[in-house]
Amino acid sequence: MIFKMKNRLYILLFLLKGAVLQAQQITYYNDISPIVQSKCAPCHHPGGGAPFSLLTFEDIAKRASFIKEVIQSGYMPPWKADNKYVHFANDRSLSPKEINLLVKWIADKTPEGKKNTTEKNLPEFTSGTKYSRKPDMVLKMADSFLVQGDNTERFVIFKIPFALKETENIEAIEFYSNNNKLIHHANYAVHEVADTSIDIYNTDAVVNLSAADRTKVDQYRPYKKIMTYYGGWIPGTTYEYYPKEFGWVMPRRGVILLTVHFGPSAVDEKSISYVNLFFKKIPVTRPVKVISFGSGGIGEKQIDPIFYIKANDKKTFTLEVTNPGTDLSVMYVWPHMHYIGKEFKAYIVTAVGDTIKMVHIPEWDFRWQEIYRMKNLVKVPKGSIMHIEGTYDNTAQNPANPNSPPRTIFSEGSMRSTDEMMTLLMVYLPYEEGDEKIKME
């Protein structure tokens, strides 16, 4: 009798254990796919800018050990902001829980599991964008541009004319290039040219600012009277997305003047770039603007101490700028430094002494310079002081140092890659009562 009961107990325990195991089994479709689709697939899809796709079970399973390595080291997904300082709406880093799930799933030999309904409603990633749907309009350079392999930097303006049936509300904008590695940065100004007596088509499509023909930029002067929006791209930036009634309105007719700064290249390479626009139906009643602090922007001359870093030196610079105007609501912060940047921090101190954290990048990496969207709009009251701190490492021990041996690096207002910069761009709008409560998701 006792023997029988004991046996039953064992059977019961065995069944229980099986059930627990069953419940705990991590499968691709139940647990892994949602993580990978939201945190990896935006880049890892064909034409998404990453070297291979991570869209299917097979894509992931065959790279399991490699994936384990890059997620444990924090190399992937690329996310440089300190989430403990400010947690941004567009955070794409993996939580410790997600890393655990992935690592456990890989240790369990990547069970596939059964497809479920969420698998049918996956975002549609398409070639040429990291956004989760096809662009409504792609404004492309007229032709691909040959970057000569002569190791010189180039600044080139591309004119892209456009004419629409109607104005459009912008939900998102993205700069895209077939060959990101060639580009040090790009800026684009969206100019409205409503006056049809101004020809937007028969002027040169390209003006090379570094060459003898830089005076040709004069022909673009008639386009520059109205600037609807000014955006940009630096390595690692994805796109700007504006929730709800925020954004800006694409005019019916005009040009985009796209200035591309090509870094030096040792071999001939072709580059073609474009601006993707995503429209929305919701009318834009709260248009956003862009402002820049530090090098190339407001307060450039107040950077303290004088902005140069001697060979073999480490140095921290600060900038304090008062917001003299009206109250602002900040939607995005976008820090920028060059190669020897090490750490970046920005915060605001209000007139009554409150500190508002804006962004902290503890380990600067030139390759991953994202534009960070606040979870809620952040009020910057008038009279408050913006503090920016940038630390640079110009020693030979810094593997990102472009000079070997190190040499003194200046910041001379020019945007050459051999100079340094300390810049904070912000996408903002005039403050309205209650803005702090508006979620930017």
Ligand code: HEC
């Ligand atoms: C913002 C875009 C982006 C996201 C998001 C992203 N990756 Fe990547 N990934 C890249 C790019 C670009 C490269 C090539 C990087 C390079 O050349 O160093 C890359 C490279 C890799 C590599 C190869 C690394 C090597 O040393 O060659 C692996 C593995 C990888 N990613 C896995 C992932 C996983 C897993 C995720 C999600 C958890 C992810 N990535 C999210 C853009 C991204």
